[in-house]
Amino acid sequence: MTDRRRPSARFLARASPDVAPALLGMTLVRILPDRTRLSVRLVETEAYDQTDPASHSFRGRTERNAVMFGPAGHLYVYFTYGMHFCANVVTGRAGQGSAVLLRAAEPLEGIEAMAERRGTADPRLLCSGPARLCQALGIERGDTGEDLLGGKRIWLERGSRAPTAEKGPRVGIRHAVERPWRFWIPGDRFVSRGRPGPARRSAARPT
DNA sequence: CGTTGGATTGGCT
DNA sequence: GCCAATCCAACGC
Numbered sequence: 001m002t003d004r005r006r007p008s009a010r011f012l013a014r015a016s017p018d019v020a021p022a023l024l025g026m027t028l029v030r031i032l033p034d035r036t037r038l039s040v041r042l043v044e045t046e047a048y049d050q051t052d053p054a055s056h057s058f059r060g061r062t063e064r065n066a067v068m069f070g071p072a073g074h075l076y077v078y079f080t081y082g083m084h085f086c087a088n089v090v091t092g093r094a095g096q097g098s099a100v101l102l103r104a105a106e107p108l109e110g111i112e113a114m115a116e117r118r119g120t121a122d123p124r125l126l127c128s129g130p131a132r133l134c135q136a137l138g139i140e141r142g143d144t145g146e147d148l149l150g151g152k153r154i155w156l157e158r159g160s161r162a163p164t165a166e167k168g169p170r171v172g173i174r175h176a177v178e179r180p181w182r183f184w185i186p187g188d189r190f191v192s193r194g195r196p197g198p199a200r201r202s203a204a205r206p207t
Numbered sequence: 208c209g210t211t212g213g214a215t216t217g218g219c220t
Numbered sequence: 221g222c223c224a225a226t227c228c229a230a231c232g233c
Binding site: 056059062063064078079080081082083 | 225226227228229230231
């Protein structure tokens, strides 16, 4: 059964590479301004922290990343590529600048509303990707700082946590590519593209 | 103050 | 596989 309790602050106040796999299988619930209830099951996450050249917090606190340096359990939303939002759960202790990027999820409730926002009904195209997830759930700049442990517009529930996680390199970064800080539920069809996986056949072959 | 390029996506070749 | 879309934070001068 699904556990509707929220995770504890203590659970999130750990290092991001520990929290990231532990979030898999948890539920993210979203209440839209018109009170539509949406929910998804997290299936893919990535860890970031201040020692990490790929992290927004690497060069210290700024106006943009301030939420990352606050207490665990808040939502850090950033805007990128001129058109996309991505959402993170702040982890660790205040001042550490660590967070977990929510990369992909399985749609559970409010699928019709998600499909409308996304412009497609294909379940695999609703939340499989960090920017897709945000668009489906209506997460934007103004949602940064929301309290996922005590808030009423968006929060986490324990859900049906995954027994195992697979790990591999993070997606779309230039620095610290060697850190295997991407985590996903093995075999889950809602994991986003770009899976590392074993030996994908490449189009670029030597002659 | 000007430049660069990004924790992405979707459409076209 | 390749690249445009489209904003703006971070960095260099």
